[in-house]
Amino acid sequence: MRTNPTGRQLRVGAELRKLRERAGLSSTAAAQQLGMKQAQVSNMETGRVGVSAERVRTLASQYDCSDPALVDAIAGMTGDRKRGWWEEYRDILPGTLLDLAELESNSMRLRSAVTVHIPGLFQTTEYAREVFRQSVPQLPPPDVEHRVSFRIKRQAVLFQESPVPQQVFIHEAALRMKLGGRDVTRAQLKHLLDMNEREHIAIGVITFDTGVLAGSGQSIYYSEGPVPHLDTVNLDQSHGPVFLDAEAQLHKYRVLLDRMEAASLPPAKSQDFIHSVVHDL
CATH class of the missing domain: 1.10.260.40 (lambda repressor-like DNA-binding domains)
Incomplete structure (x- = not known):
């Protein structure tokens, strides 16, 4: 058992x-x-x-x-469970983080919305390191490095032979937050520009001009399963990921993400906007 x-x-x-x-x-x-x-x-x-x-x-x-x-x-979710790369972190990181990596690897599509940080799957190594250095309570340096390496390895879903499609909505605040200083931020935004050129990735920027938008005060990570009933919402909390799958919850976050999509700049205009932020640094 x-x-x-x-x-x-x-x-x-x-x-x-x-x-x-x-x-x-x-x-x-x-x-x-x-x-x-x-x-x-x-x-x-x-x-x-x-x-x-x-x-x-x-x-x-x-x-x-x-x-x-x-x-x-x-x-299709049963049977012999394949040992994923994340299992090497089983005794190092919280189990919910491993569950997140497994969820991503089995997702049909991923949608996310963030306000103050670049989404984890799009973070550079230095940017991710700065994020984890801000953890409360403060993480020991080895734990920071374990989390950084884990986050970078999660990004394999974007580069594999059949990459998982990603739709991302990023608030302007996250773009202008100089986490780690100008050099780290500039490198991070340039990486974001490179990722937005990939066919399976669509990045939409929500500008300050949009004003108040429902749901924009939280980070939302939505994984689409093989059928809508098996979708999963992940809310990134300070104590770790929280997973939701009740039908009413799934509907709520689909609506929130759809509203964010309607309020965001299309990928091409978002690309131009990010270029302008880089120029301002």
Whole structure:
């Protein structure tokens, strides 16, 4: 039995619980219907035991789920779990950070919105180092370097053979924040310009002229799954990532990101705007 299930394993269990609850069954009633013990149902739903794709389909059938795309998507999250590069950090960094890397590697598309920092997947090494140096409580130098290397390795999803599409909304405040000084900021913005030229990346700048915009006071990171029901929102908090997947929450953050898209400059004009900020440094 697993003692520390990963975020992906927890999500499979949570989705099985949602299927059961939509069927109007208690865990006890479901166990009786499936010929199992109630503890077995609970352990599956909390990610403490593995679930095969075949078991997922059996459960979905018993729960009268009429959404084959959803069932296929959940089944696709099961089976033998491949050991990702992030596992080398298992005893070094918090598990939620590893869950974030695994989430990114399985995402169909990533959308993010930030106000005061450049998004992590677009940070240079020096910029990331300055971000982590500001942590409270202060991180020891070795821990800073572990987090920097982890953040840079996460960026592989942008450079692999089939890169994950990215849509990013960056507030002007983040562009003008001289984190680490002018040289670090200039190098960071030039890197951002280079990334915006890639076909699978679209960067939109939200200028000061936009005024107040709903959701702009927080960092939003939205991962699209194989079906919308399996999307995930990550909110970057000072104590670490917080993952949300309730249907109402997903809808809320889709709306917020859509509003930010409507308020931001298109990628070409954003490119020109970032050039102007670099010129002002």
